[in-house]
Amino acid sequence: MLLPTEVLARATLFEVIRVDPEPPGHDEPHPGKPVAVWSPAEAQPALTLIAALPRSAPHPCGQHPGWAIRAYRDALEPPLFEARFCFGCHEARLHGPAVPPELARQFFRPDGPEGRALLARFRACEPIPPVVPAGRMSSLPQPELALPGGMLLRPWETYDAPSLVAACKDPDIQHWNRPGHRTLAEAEDRIARFRGLWQAEEAAIWAIAPATGGPAVGLIGVADLDLRGGSGEILYWLLPAGRGKRIMVPATDLIARWAFDELGLQRVRITHSVANPASCAIATKAGFPLEGTMRGALLHADGWHDEHLHARLRTDVVSRP
Missing domain, CATH: 3.40.630.30 (Gcn5-related N-acetyltransferase (GNAT))
Structure with a gap:
């Protein structure tokens, strides 16, 4: 899978997002809850896995993306790009001002070792909820x-x-x-x-x-x-x-x-x-x-x-x- 390498070189901060099921507005990041903030060094293993994801044919699942990663040059600025992943339909969508059109929609294999490892990294960011909520x-x-x-x-x-x-x-x-x-x-x-x-x-x-x-x-x-x-x-x-x-x-x-x-x-x-x-x-x-x-x-x-x-x-x- 291809990522905008020039944009990546400028990124100093990455967010992992647990995506909400609601569709995003036009030209807006997909809504969701940030579950982790990574430095470039912390993000590198996940970025390496994303780059190594084998291509796949479309596999419609009728679901919304479950996870996304956002890259920032500065925490106070809009994201440089967002890549959101649906591990059900094998689709990744890249959004951002510096994302070329040919990279905006890609398909990957989620069931290979790279896909499983990437999903595991995303899931490890999400805290396990309490069995019984406080209160x-x-x-x-x-x-x-x-x-x-x-x-x-x-x-x-x-x-x-x-x-x-x-x-x-x-x-x-x-x-x-x-x-x-x-x-x-x-x-x-x-x-x-x-x-x-x-x-x-x-x-x-x-x-x-x-x-x-x-x-x-x-x-x-x-x-x-x-x-x-x-x-x-x-x-x-x-x-x-x-x-x-x-x-x-x-x-x-x-x-x-x-x-x-x-x-x-x-x-x-x-x-x-x-x-x-x-x-x-x-x-x-x-x-x-x-x-x-x-x-x-x-x-x-x-x-x-x-x-x-x-x-x-x-x-x-x-x-x-």
Whole structure:
């Protein structure tokens, strides 16, 4: 493929453009979003690939160009030329005051090594969008979610503080979840922190409580949220008053479905000590297959524990428990 070599010699700046589907106006650059700015040295590998593109016959695809490169002599001046590429119809169009008519429309092979390498360079310029856009979670109200057996997932309230204090004194919760010890005032502060974590889009924590009212008997939520990467980790515990009701498996499934369907995560994990078979059973029954063992991953009161890693993807087909 031919480029206007005299114009290239004057260029001091290049832009890579992700082209919009709207057609351009007459004698105007194709609209789009700049995704990279290159110096001549940075642009040279792409320019070399463009010059090496083999010619091709037209291949109409009914689409618009996907990528363009603009050359400037000065950032404050109009571009010297723009070359826009459609990798579907094999067409490249060059536009600019110094582009001779014979170079204005050319056809190239996009499926050869040069075409694939050029497209890869263009795509590498475009940032990967976040899986969950910032602000989505904080704009959502924290919902109440019904559980079987007359139980409910709801936001934590200040009157639930004694439940947090009790959890810190329960030997099983203390051993596996390491909540530390809290006074009533510290528990109230922690509940206020739960609300702050939602607004900060760092965690979503629910109380497990009777649907008819009353204090929390357990906790479940998604923490360690990475909204840009689309992942989080489910954590849970139950006080003795909530055990034996067979609610933790459906609660875990419900939180996973909320994380996928409402929040938009791609992957949710559960980790637990290999010495905690009850948690392993909950994860497996809730549709989180065991992926492996993380050696020496968490320090408990009795030393370092290996941990099981379970995970569930948004695309997994899981029956409701």
